Amino acid sequence: MRWLFPAVLYTALAFGANTAFADTAALEALRDGTMKKLVFLAEPAEVSQQPFSDAEGGDHRLSDWQGKYTLVNFWATWCAPCRKELPALDALQGTFGGDSFEVVTIATGRNMLPAIQRLFDEVGVTRLPILLDPKQQLARDMAVMGLPVTVILNPEGQEIARMSGDAEWSGESGRAIIAALLSGS
Numbered sequence: 001m002r003w004l005f006p007a008v009l010y011t012a013l014a015f016g017a018n019t020a021f022a023d024t025a026a027l028e029a030l031r032d033g034t035m036k037k038l039v040f041l042a043e044p045a046e047v048s049q050q051p052f053s054d055a056e057g058g059d060h061r062l063s064d065w066q067g068k069y070t071l072v073n074f075w076a077t078w079c080a081p082c083r084k085e086l087p088a089l090d091a092l093q094g095t096f097g098g099d100s101f102e103v104v105t106i107a108t109g110r111n112m113l114p115a116i117q118r119l120f121d122e123v124g125v126t127r128l129p130i131l132l133d134p135k136q137q138l139a140r141d142m143a144v145m146g147l148p149v150t151v152i153l154n155p156e157g158q159e160i161a162r163m164s165g166d167a168e169w170s171g172e173s174g175r176a177i178i179a180a181l182l183s184g185s
Helices: 004-014 019-029 033-037 080-096 113-123 137-141 172-183
Strands: 039-045 052-054 069-075 101-108 131-133 149-153 159-164
Touching: 019 039, 019 172, 033 159, 033 172, 069 080, 069 172, 080 101, 080 113, 080 172, 101 137, 101 172, 131 137
Parallel strands: 069 101, 101 131
Antiparallel strands: 039 159, 052 131, 069 149, 149 159
């Protein structure tokens, strides 16, 4: 299967007039295992600017993270796949988090703050923010129809990829995709 990557990349580059296609084709070629569920959009899409809050009650919008690639994960404490995925997202933040990339986790629906903090302690999450969308306004605007849902935003704050269901974000394929995004594909 590794031989397929160069073939796809060179084929995509042959269509040089459309660099977005080449970038998407190269990124898609990196998908393996659970990362195959990640779908790259043909064109970047605008995202909702519905407010959501942090644990202290401060308001935020997705535009707060403009200027960097942002992996936005919608989850809930009662969601078993979400709970399973949180440590991988925490590891991804530990590996790539900084000026160019950030993992933003948003608990959507009725998630009590003590339950979130207890869960983070249980599964060893130390680098992810506690952000809340209690009335699911942002989730609804973002067409989140189940949990978990992960959306990748480009530095302009536009959606470029989406995945429904959990994935091993800290695995080889997940890390390769984020590294390729950060290096410009």
